Amino acid sequence: MGKYDCLKIENQLCFPLYAASKEIVRRYKPMLDRIDLTYTQYIAMMVLWDRKELNVKELGKCLYLDSGTLTPLLKKLENKGFVTRHRSESDERNLIITITDKGMDLREEAMKVPSEMGRCLCLNEEDTDVLYKLLYKVLDSIEESKKTIKHKSN
Amino acid sequence: MGKYDCLKIENQLCFPLYAASKEIVRRYKPMLDRIDLTYTQYIAMMVLWDRKELNVKELGKCLYLDSGTLTPLLKKLENKGFVTRHRSESDERNLIITITDKGMDLREEAMKVPSEMGRCLCLNEEDTDVLYKLLYKVLDSIEESKKTIKHKSN
DNA sequence: TATTATATAATCGTTCACAATCTAATTGAC
DNA sequence: GTCAATTAGATTGTGAACGATTATATAATA
Structure with missing residues (x-):
């Protein structure tokens, strides 16, 4: 360490x-x-x-x-x-x-694109679901921290 | 649907x-x-x-x-x-x-950067760990699919 | 009503990001 | 040893991406 x-x-x-x-x-x-x-x-x-x-x-x-x-x-x-x-x-x-x-x-x-993409991104359904939720958690948490900063600077 | x-x-x-x-x-x-x-x-x-x-x-x-x-x-x-x-x-x-x-x-x-960043990205340790592993799973899976494509085209 | 403030796009300048191409160095096949 | 392939990096052109500024339209208010 x-x-x-x-x-x-x-x-x-x-x-x-x-x-x-x-x-x-x-x-x-x-x-x-x-x-x-x-x-x-x-x-x-x-x-x-x-x-x-x-x-x-x-x-x-x-x-x-x-x-x-x-x-x-x-x-x-x-x-x-x-x-x-x-x-x-x-x-x-x-x-x-x-x-x-x-x-x-x-x-x-364009309909062909997501299925073709899915094939090369071989995550199972559970992983995909967990990843999706965590990414939106990150996005939300950044949005939240932006507000705080904005408030502080006012 | x-x-x-x-x-x-x-x-x-x-x-x-x-x-x-x-x-x-x-x-x-x-x-x-x-x-x-x-x-x-x-x-x-x-x-x-x-x-x-x-x-x-x-x-x-x-x-x-x-x-x-x-x-x-x-x-x-x-x-x-x-x-x-x-x-x-x-x-x-x-x-x-x-x-x-x-x-x-x-x-x-630069040492100040990761800690400051961590504060505004408020994921708990478990979420961070899961997200990290899934992202590398995605990266690995893309690497893998690249090889397949390359093989096919040869 | 006139003036100020706010909102929406557009514009500008800088920095990636990457495919495609080019140049030079090295390796390999013969 | 010579010439063809390969490799490493640089270059070029296009398309984001974004902060900062600008122009115009609308809203708010004195």
Whole structure:
């Protein structure tokens, strides 16, 4: 037990989290290439397949991303013809993203992705469930600590 | 149970993994700013604090990163005076990264980071342990599936 | 009503991250 | 020993990711 053991990479929780996330996204790439989406575009499309229409702010909240990331990404999705972007008439500050027919059609092709991914990520059902719950616990706990910081600084 | 439920973001394991990783790195930022490191530089320094000296290839294996990411990152660490870079005499293809005294000194300051981070990531010991093991299970399982793919394509 | 504050996106600058390509060094086959 | 493969790292181009700033629209208030 050295003094600096807490700084060893194998004693960190953040590192396998960071590495696993990257490796999974990398693993998705060849599957997503086939439907002409990057990973971030894919999760944006997931929200849109479900919700059909929402503004940048709401999408950002779903994905933990801000307009700095989403604006160029949504322009690319628009160029590919998967979404349209127009200002809300009732409040012109809001940019409304709407999925197109072409975007909806893509869902059929995208259906193949999760099953293919599941095959190469061979966790059993219980592990998957436990991991899922713990990851959301982490996300919630970070959200919570953000609030505390914000309060302190006020 | 709709036909497309598997494409809902709340039914995906990859998404909370991706989001939690990003949020944790973001959470680290203010702490790492104080020691003038980015997150990726921080994990590279972690390996170097432990190993003192290794080449780019070995470092890349530790961090799941390639030379395209590491070359510019290591040049930045060199500019900051935390490492030196020189070619191996026995095999000039290898670039050896060596930590400097200044780099070693930084470890004392960095010691504050994991404890501060732990405070805002309030998982109990058991959860942390389970999460850690599951994340490495994911990493291993991806490594394994890579080999299979490689074999198939040969 | 005029002014201030807040909210929403867009823009800008910096740093990863990675696939693909390139260069140079080394190894291996013949 | 020569030439082809392999290996290590650097380079290039694209796409995030995010903090900070800016522009515009709306809301709140003096």
